[in-house]
Amino acid sequence: MTTKTLETKPKRIMNQVAPTPSAENDSTDALDSTQYAIEAEKLNGWYGDFQALHEISLKIPKNQVTAFIGPSGCGKSTLLRWFNRMNDTIFSARASGDLRLGDIDLLAPSTDVVDLRRRVGIVFQKANPFPKSIFENVAFGPRLHMQLNKSELSDLVEWSLRKAAVWKEVKDRLNAPALGLSGGQQQRLCIARAIATGPEVLLMDEPCSALDPASTLAIEDLMDELRDQYTIVIVTHNMQQASRCSDKTAFFFEGRVVEFDTTETIFTKPSSQKTEDYVRGRFG
Amino acid sequence: MNRDVAESKASSTTLDARASELLSRGRKDLAITRIKEIVIYVALIACGFFSLLITVSIIGVLLTETLRFFRFDEVTLSNFLGSAEWTPLLGETKSFGIWGLISGTLLVTGIAMAFALPLGLVTAIYLSEYAPRKVRDLLKPILEVLAGIPTVVYGFFALMTITPFLQWLHGGFNVYNAMSAGLAVGILCFPTVCSLAEDALQSVPKSLRDGALGLGGTRFDATIKVILPAALSGIISAFLLAVARAIGETMIVALAAGSRPQATIDPRDEIQTMTGFMVQMAGGDVSNFGTEYFSMYAVAFTLFLITLSLTMLGNVVRRRYRETYE
Numbered sequence: 290m291t292t293k294t295l296e297t298k299p300k301r302i303m304n305q306v307a308p309t310p311s312a313e314n315d316s317t318d319a320l321d322s323t324q325y326a327i328e329a330e331k332l333n334g335w336y337g338d339f340q341a342l343h344e345i346s347l348k349i350p351k352n353q354v355t356a357f358i359g360p361s362g363c364g365k366s367t368l369l370r371w372f373n374r375m376n377d378t379i380f381s382a383r384a385s386g387d388l389r390l391g392d393i394d395l396l397a398p399s400t401d402v403v404d405l406r407r408r409v410g411i412v413f414q415k416a417n418p419f420p421k422s423i424f425e426n427v428a429f430g431p432r433l434h435m436q437l438n439k440s441e442l443s444d445l446v447e448w449s450l451r452k453a454a455v456w457k458e459v460k461d462r463l464n465a466p467a468l469g470l471s472g473g474q475q476q477r478l479c480i481a482r483a484i485a486t487g488p489e490v491l492l493m494d495e496p497c498s499a500l501d502p503a504s505t506l507a508i509e510d511l512m513d514e515l516r517d518q519y520t521i522v523i524v525t526h527n528m529q530q531a532s533r534c535s536d537k538t539a540f541f542f543e544g545r546v547v548e549f550d551t552t553e554t555i556f557t558k559p560s561s562q563k564t565e566d567y568v569r570g571r572f573g
Numbered sequence: 574m575n576r577d578v579a580e581s582k583a584s585s586t587t588l589d590a591r592a593s594e595l596l597s598r599g600r601k602d603l604a605i606t607r608i609k610e611i612v613i614y615v616a617l618i619a620c621g622f623f624s625l626l627i628t629v630s631i632i633g634v635l636l637t638e639t640l641r642f643f644r645f646d647e648v649t650l651s652n653f654l655g656s657a658e659w660t661p662l663l664g665e666t667k668s669f670g671i672w673g674l675i676s677g678t679l680l681v682t683g684i685a686m687a688f689a690l691p692l693g694l695v696t697a698i699y700l701s702e703y704a705p706r707k708v709r710d711l712l713k714p715i716l717e718v719l720a721g722i723p724t725v726v727y728g729f730f731a732l733m734t735i736t737p738f739l740q741w742l743h744g745g746f747n748v749y750n751a752m753s754a755g756l757a758v759g760i761l762c763f764p765t766v767c768s769l770a771e772d773a774l775q776s777v778p779k780s781l782r783d784g785a786l787g788l789g790g791t792r793f794d795a796t797i798k799v800i801l802p803a804a805l806s807g808i809i810s811a812f813l814l815a816v817a818r819a820i821g822e823t824m825i826v827a828l829a830a831g832s833r834p835q836a837t838i839d840p841r842d843e844i845q846t847m848t849g850f851m852v853q854m855a856g857g858d859v860s861n862f863g864t865e866y867f868s869m870y871a872v873a874f875t876l877f878l879i880t881l882s883l884t885m886l887g888n889v890v891r892r893r894y895r896e897t898y899e
Contacts (some may be wrong), residue, residue, distance in 0.1 A: 403789050405784065406789040407789035417780035417783065418784075420781075428787055433788065434789060453753065
């Protein structure tokens with residue numbers, strides 16, 4: 290099978306789940322009519338009594354890579370985990386303010402988190418493949434959300450693995466355990482797994498912090514490839530990474546957004562002294 | 574200024590001398606430490622070998638007395654392994670068919686496991702994956718209390734409470750019956766299954782839960798499709814340990830199951846298990862040291878072989894299904 294046919298086929302499969310704006314009704318029109326994927330307005334977040342987020346207001350542009358930078362404990366991962374409500378798994382976590390994905394209120398208790406997490410995929414700091422085969426890992430999401438026959442499923446798995454630039458390395462051992470892969474391959478597998486559910490937004494929480502430079506580069510290239518179709522938000526401690534692969538950068542400090550601008554501005558002529566000190570490596 | 578330097582120089586030379594004195598003493602202490610280390614090492618080896626010695630001598634006694642049993646004229650191996658008629662006390666018409674006792678043990682164990690395994694696993698899943706922390710903090714100690722009740726208490730609970738209840742439900746239950754004993758053994762094993770299975774579920778890394786939830790799985794999806802398979806080896810170990818415990822359980826069956834060995838699958842009937850028979854023998858029902866007395870060792874040895882093979886099966890299963898998460 291050639292790459293050409295695969296590029297189109299699985300997309301059609303996914304369109305049944307996440308239809309394109311033209312074919313869809315007004316519920317996703319609202320999202321597509323703006324140029325922002327996620328909008329936060331005066332968002333406050335707590336873990337128990339500790340306030341981790343203060344008055345966060347920012348708009349994540351669609352189909353771009355947005356980087357969150359800042360010293361450890363500054364709230365960037367916390368904010369990321371509110372974007373798809375992963376914080377629900379943390380007992381003491383709560384938030385107030387306004388956080389929207391298109392017209393969906395992300396903080397409303399009534400929000401269907403299952404559907405939300407299909408639309409807003411997440412890749413964690415440490416690769417967390419399930420103790421299953423490579424194929425089953427990628428097929429996990431589609432099996433949950435879609436009714437696919439065998440060949441449709443295997444096409445979708447292949448497409449996802451190709452998208453995540455790991456297909457060549459695993460195509461001959463799809464039934465081998467995913468835990469036998471190297472760290473970098475595991476992380477790309479996790480990206481493939483996230484892509485396979487057809488998300489609009491891809492959240493990446495320090496996806497390269499446990500990887501060697503070659504794997505890191507592979508994942509950065511991958512983000513570059515993916516930005517056409519996905520809105521990507523990446524948390525990173527690596528200044529070079531943020532400057533290399535993001536379009537916009539938000540600098541966080543002590544639970545607040547100090548500065549949010551184009552990456553070029555943040556790294557060349559930031560308006561805040563704090564930002565400048567951080568990106569120059571003077572603290573953090 | 575100069576004086577300060579001189580002073581600090583002087584004090585540093587005395588400090589040097591002091592330090593070298595202390596360090597040389599430290600070297601002597603090192604020798605003592607080494608001797609201590611050797612003493613501890615020997616003590617540890619001795620303890621290790623002591624446990625080995627106990628195991629070997631118990632097996633040795635069981636084996637020699639079992640061989641003694643088979644040397645009696647009235648005992649044949651074909652009768653022992655090929656019959657379900659266990660009547661060692663019937664004078665002239667003695668028969669030593671071990672299946673009469675094994676069937677009793679299996680019936681009680683089967684009833685106990687049919688009760689304890691599903692209930693234990695479901696409770697473990699609830700506690701590990703669903704229960705709010707407060708509920709969990711309340712339920713876990715209660716389960717531990719349940720595990721700490723002496724088995725003789727379960728025994729008379731079976732005889733005085735479960736059996737009358739069963740008889741009230743259905744008239745066909747004997748005063749001594751397999752069902753009552755089986756249920757009590759099941760209640761006994763339930764906390765074991767529950768707590769070990771819960772440990773197995775809890776040891777699955779949170780990152781796998783997050784992974785499943787992050788892909789849009791419900792809590793049930795995460796539990797059934799990811800966490801349970803990942804914890805499988807631990808859960809199977811918990812099951813096998815519970816089975817071994819049920820097979821070896823003695824007081825409950827001695828009190829509630831009766832003393833009539835027979836190969837039956839009717840849970841209303843009086844039966845006798847291997848352990849129950851041994852209690853009867855060792856408890857002094859026979860005073861002479863004849864065949865029936867030594868038959869106790871043959872039963873004990875059989876029981877030992879059964880639990881040993883379960884333990885080995887457990888090890889194989891653990892190795893076969895072990896998942897490494899990293």
